[in-house]
Amino acid sequence: xxxxxxxxxxxxxxxxxxxxxxxxxxxxxxxxxxxxxxxxxxxxxxxxxxxxxxxxxxxxxxxxxxxxxxxxxxxxxxxxxxxxxxxxxxxxxxxxxxxxxxxxxxxxxxxxxxxxxxxxxxxxxxxxxxxxxxxxxxxxxxxxxxxxxxxxxxxxxxxxxxxxxxxxxxxxxxxxxxxxxxxxxxxxxxxxxxxxxxxxxxxxxxxxxxxxxxxxxxxxxxxxxxxxxxxxxxxxxxxxxxxxxxxxxxxxxxxxxxxxxxxxxxxxxxxxxxxxxxxxxxxxxxxxxxxxxxxxxxxxxxxxxxxxxxxxxxxxxxxxxxxxxxxxxxxxxxxxxxxxxxxxxxxxxxxxxxxxxxxxxxxxxxxxxxxxxxxxxxxxxxxxxxxxxxxxxxxxxxxxxxxxxxxxxxxxxxxxxxxxxxxxxxxxxxxxxxxxxxxxxx
Amino acid sequence: xxxxxxxxxxxxxxxxxxxxxxxxxxxxxxxxxxxxxxxxxxxxxxxxxxxxxxxxxxxxxxxxxxxxxxxxxxxxxxxxxxxxxxxxxxxxxxxxxxxxxxxxxxxxxxxxxxxxxxxxxxxxxxxxxxxxxxxxxxxxxxxxxxxxxxxxxxxxxxxxxxxxxxxxxxxxxxxxxxxxxxxxxxxxxxxxxxxxxxxx
Numbered sequence: 104x105x106x107x108x109x110x111x112x113x114x115x116x117x118x119x120x121x122x123x124x125x126x127x128x129x130x131x132x133x134x135x136x137x138x139x140x141x142x143x144x145x146x147x148x149x150x151x152x153x154x155x156x157x158x159x160x161x162x163x164x165x166x167x168x169x170x171x172x173x174x175x176x177x178x179x180x181x182x183x184x185x186x187x188x189x190x191x192x193x194x195x196x197x198x199x200x201x202x203x204x205x206x207x208x209x210x211x212x213x214x215x216x217x218x219x220x221x222x223x224x225x226x227x228x229x230x231x232x233x234x235x236x237x238x239x240x241x242x243x244x245x246x247x248x249x250x251x252x253x254x255x256x257x258x259x260x261x262x263x264x265x266x267x268x269x270x271x272x273x274x275x276x277x278x279x280x281x282x283x284x285x286x287x288x289x290x291x292x293x294x295x296x297x298x299x300x301x302x303x304x305x306x307x308x309x310x311x312x313x314x315x316x317x318x319x320x321x322x323x324x325x326x327x328x329x330x331x332x333x334x335x336x337x338x339x340x341x342x343x344x345x346x347x348x349x350x351x352x353x354x355x356x357x358x359x360x361x362x363x364x365x366x367x368x369x370x371x372x373x374x375x376x377x378x379x380x381x382x383x384x385x386x387x388x389x390x391x392x393x394x395x396x397x398x399x400x401x402x403x404x405x406x407x408x409x410x411x412x413x414x415x416x417x418x419x420x421x422x423x424x425x426x427x428x429x430x431x432x433x434x435x436x437x438x439x440x441x442x443x444x445x446x447x448x449x450x451x452x453x454x455x456x457x458x459x460x461x462x463x464x465x466x467x468x469x470x471x472x473x474x475x476x477x478x479x480x481x482x483x484x485x486x487x488x489x490x491x492x493x494x495x496x497x498x499x500x501x502x503x504x505x506x507x508x509x510x511x512x513x514x515x516x517x518x519x520x521x522x523x524x525x526x527x528x529x530x531x532x533x534x535x536x537x538x539x540x541x542x543x544x545x
Numbered sequence: 546x547x548x549x550x551x552x553x554x555x556x557x558x559x560x561x562x563x564x565x566x567x568x569x570x571x572x573x574x575x576x577x578x579x580x581x582x583x584x585x586x587x588x589x590x591x592x593x594x595x596x597x598x599x600x601x602x603x604x605x606x607x608x609x610x611x612x613x614x615x616x617x618x619x620x621x622x623x624x625x626x627x628x629x630x631x632x633x634x635x636x637x638x639x640x641x642x643x644x645x646x647x648x649x650x651x652x653x654x655x656x657x658x659x660x661x662x663x664x665x666x667x668x669x670x671x672x673x674x675x676x677x678x679x680x681x682x683x684x685x686x687x688x689x690x691x692x693x694x695x696x697x698x699x700x701x702x703x704x705x706x707x708x709x710x711x712x713x714x715x716x717x718x719x720x721x722x723x724x725x726x727x728x729x730x731x732x733x734x735x736x737x738x739x740x741x742x743x744x745x
Contacts, residue, residue: 241583241605265591324606325614327586 106176108148115141115192118181124193125152125172126313128210130517132392132443134313136193137172147174150199156206170206172196178310183279184321195310207513210445211309217449217509218305221456226351226358228452230308231432233299234315234440235290235343237336238266238328248329249337269326270296273319280318282311291405292340302348305448312345312444332440334391335398342399342406345440347451348424350432351375360431366414366468367427376412376421376433377465378458379451383410383420383437385503386450387489388496388522389510390438394529397492399439402474407436410487411469418473420489437489446510446518453509493526549664552594553578554585554611555626556604560649564598564626567653573660582606589620596660596667597623601638612642619674622667624659626651686724693727696734 114120123144124136137154139147146152150173157168178195198209205212221228240248267289274284283301290297298319300311316332323330335342350359351371359372391397399406402418411419412433422434438447457463466485473486481488490496497519500506507515551573555561558580565575577588582605589597597615599608612623622644627634630648638646644663647656690712697708712730716723 240587241581265587268590324583325586325618326590327583327588327606329583 106179108176111148111176111179112144114179114181115144118190118192120181120192121189122191123147124182124191125174126178126193126195127172127198128313128443128445130208130210130443130446130514130521132210132313132441132446134317147172147194148176150174156198156208169201171199171201171203173199175310180280180314183276184318184325193314195313207511208517210443210449210514211306213511213514214306214309214445214449216511217452221351221452224456224459225353226456227353228305228448229302229350229352229432230305230448231285231299231302231348232308232312232444233286233297233344233346233348234312234332235295235297235345236319236440237292237294237331237333237343238269238296238323238326239294239331239336241327241329265326265328266294266296269323269328270298272326273298273322276318276322277315280314282315290341290343295341295343302350305452309444309448312440316440334393334396334439334441338398341404343440344399344406344436345438345442345444345447347435347438347448348432349435349451349455351455357429357431359433360427360429362427366423367431368423371459372431372433373465374459374461374463375455376458377463378455378461379421379433379435380410380412380465381458381463382450382454382503382506384487384490384496384499385506386447386454386500386509387437388493388500389450389506389518390435390442390447391489391496392443392493392522393441394493394526396439396441397490397496400437400489408488409469409473409481410489411473412465413469415470416472419469423468446514450506450509453505457505493522494530497522497526548572548574549595549660550574550576550592551660552576552585552588552592552597552621553599554580554582554597554603554608555600556580556602557600560600564651564656567651567656571653571657573657580604582608582611585611586614589615594621596621596664598656598660599623599625599643601625601627601641608643609641616642619671622663624656624663686722686727689724689727689731693730696730700734 120141123139123141125139125147126134126136128134137152139152143152150171152172153169154172155168156170174194174196178193180193182191182193195211197212198206200206205215218228270287274287277284277298277300285299285301287296287298289295298315303311319330332343334344350357352358359369359375360367361369391400400408402408405417407418407420409419412421412423413419414423420435420437422436424432424434435451469486473481490499500519510518551568553561553564553575555564561578565578568575576592576594579585579588582603585597585599585603586606599611601608603611608625615621615623623642624645624647625638625641625643627638627646627648635646635648644666645659647659693712694705694708697703697711698705703711712723712726715726719726
């Protein structure tokens with residue numbers, strides 16, 4: 104891309120853009136936007152538009168609420184799902200303080216800080232995300248159900264698969280806004296879909312994940328479906344993950360690849376793997392941020408449970424895809440699409456870099472199915488598990504200074520405060536399962 | 546007359562039954578009935594009806610939003626059933642995107658005529674859109690060819706006619722549309738400039 108101000112102004116004229124969405128992501132990872140008419144564009148491009156930060160979850164206290172939005176010119180995109188007759192566009196923004204410095208509570212600015220830390224060692228993180236989601240039917244009140252099109256019997260006779268059709272439109276729309284979709288397919292569970300897109304740098308990847316979720320929701324609605332990125336929307340079926348393929352580059356060279364090394368993985372790659380594994384328990388609260396996330400991380404559904412790595416097996420947390428050369432990469436399999444992509448990439452990058460800095464060595468790879476092992480065998484092998492619930496993950500986060508540093512104190516404080524509140528609320532609830540099981544028994 | 550495939554969208558099941566009977570008696574086929582907006586879209590996408598007859602008080606996704614999708618994606622035209630026949634209530638639907646409006650209680654002859662008119666209008670609109678689309682592509686192609694001509698004139702010191710002939714000959718020899726040849730020439734020209742940034 105590499106758009107200049109003049110490019111943006113030209114495209115706004117050419118495409119008859121009437122409204123522009125200034126987008127930012129809050130700490131919970133929810134995309135927020137401030138909509139401006141095109142007459143305000145010049146002001147917005149100058150970074151002079153102010154917004155009330157206190158209106159956004161996890162941002163600031165009331166007394167420090169005035170924040171400035173600084174659009175990233177490269178993110179300028181005409182939205183292909185807008186209304187007819189005129190166009191709408193979006194710009195992703197960084198949040199700045201009135202004093203003109205990046206705001207410590209802005210997840211995007213924070214990821215930039217981590218990217219810069221890697222850059223200071225000459226390293227650039229490349230990320231290829233694969234996002235899974237469900238397409239559900241809605242009921243009369245437009246509320247989402249957990250009925251999928253495959254199971255909603257009355258469509259059986261229709262010649263057209265509603266979900267496939269919707270996904271095709273999503274891929275077309277994503278292509279129009281410059282995503283290079285690598286693969287899109289039907290997943291394990293009925294109604295589950297996956298769209299993976301091409302490698303790009305960490306910041307672009309996070310921007311794309313945020314945009315992706317928005318696009319998928321909008322297009323699903325146009326097909327009468329509700330797209331859900333909830334990690335485990337129903338018991339008994341596979342959950343939705345967000346596997347993150349990642350590698351480090353030095354210029355045009357992939358530093359994870361070393362032709363002569365065992366497995367053709369460089370020392371740096373091994374250190375990175377070790378770093379990610381050693382902080383996995385610490386960063387789970389970020390990559391798997393809601394109580395429901397931990398219902399996905401159970402055995403039997405291709406979701407990882409154990410902190411280990413493998414070249415072949417998909418049960419450990421890190422898998423090394425077979426490709427080498429420029430495509431040498433690791434696939435971190437525990438993140439789910441409920442996470443804030445900016446924070447998730449920041450903590451994984453930081454953990455990997457920490458492994459490189461301290462020269463950590465990973466345990467030997469595991470090339471058999473870990474689900475078959477008994478707890479005693481696992482502990483004999485020294486294989487730990489990911490946290491079992493959000494509470495445990497939060498306690499682990501509090502113990503992990505490296506992950507804390509990746510978030511920065513502002514985000515760390517707001518994040519843990521909000522997450523403890525969420526966990527307590529969940530913990531105190533009486534769930535349907537309990538009432539249906541115990542109400543009559545006791 | 547007859548045989549149009551109709552999709553009904555109405556929260557009230559009694560009213561749906563009435564309309565369905567009315568249409569079926571005249572040889573129309575009601576292919577599906579939905580009680581809310583998202584359901585209308587699901588049926589519309591899977592069954593591809595010829596026309597959607599929707600109640601203005603559609604729940605879930607509102608009638609206007611549903612119609613916008615039906616029209617944007619060129620699925621089918623929609624007509625709306627207004628709550629009453631007052632000028633006010635009918636005119637309120639002016640910007641709904643519907644290609645016709647009938648008032649409740651629905652009169653069969655009017656409903657049928659409105660449906661048929663909507664389908665015909667939709668067909669004509671579609672033809673115009675196709676034409677515009679073709680013209681747009683032609684215009685884009687023309688622009689690309691002009692640009693490529695400019696590049697050839699400058700780079701190869703050709704006259705305009707020679708540059709055009711050059712493109713034409715290549716296109717004929719390689720059996721590739723001229724615009725595609727022009728695109729390739731522009732691309733080659735761009736890549737001979739110093740690259741903006743290193744590859745991945």
